[in-house]
Amino acid sequence: YAGFMSVFVTFLFIYFFFCVLFGFFLMLAGNAEPECITASGDNFGVNLNSRFSDAFALSWNTFTTVGYGMAYTSTSTDLGDVKPSQCSLVVLICTVEAFTGLLFAGMCAAILFGKVNRIQSHANII
Numbered sequence: 001y002a003g004f005m006s007v008f009v010t011f012l013f014i015y016f017f018f019c020v021l022f023g024f025f026l027m028l029a030g031n032a033e034p035e036c037i038t039a040s041g042d043n044f045g046v047n048l049n050s051r052f053s054d055a056f057a058l059s060w061n062t063f064t065t066v067g068y069g070m071a072y073t074s075t076s077t078d079l080g081d082v083k084p085s086q087c088s089l090v091v092l093i094c095t096v097e098a099f100t101g102l103l104f105a106g107m108c109a110a111i112l113f114g115k116v117n118r119i120q121s122h123a124n125i126i
Contacts, residue, residue, distance in 0.1 A: 023059035036087035
């Protein structure tokens with residue numbers, strides 16, 4: 001019987017946890033294969049100071065399925081000499097993250113719908 005604010009804060013905490021977790025995995029995968037992630041038009045890791053922020057940007061874009069395009073997995077035109085099969089880990093991480101994000105959005109919607117429905121069921125009808 002938690003209030004809306006505690007539910008919202010819990011959702012927010014879980015969201016940031018998943019984005020940071022997947023961002024960390026993407027940073028490791030990007031360090032292994034920098035050509036597989038494009039951030040601001042360059043390969044991942046060109047600017048050493050922004051590796052985690054680039055991975056985090058790709059992470060929250062993928063988790064929310066927004067896809068602004070500032071960070072993305074490289075396509076065949078971006079790869080150059082790299083074979084697409086070398087980017088399998090990055091693609092797998094992004095696929096799992098997008099699916100997790102969809103499940104998370106559905107779970108949040110279901111919980112909020114249940115809370116609103118419970119409030120409406122207790123409302124006095126005139």
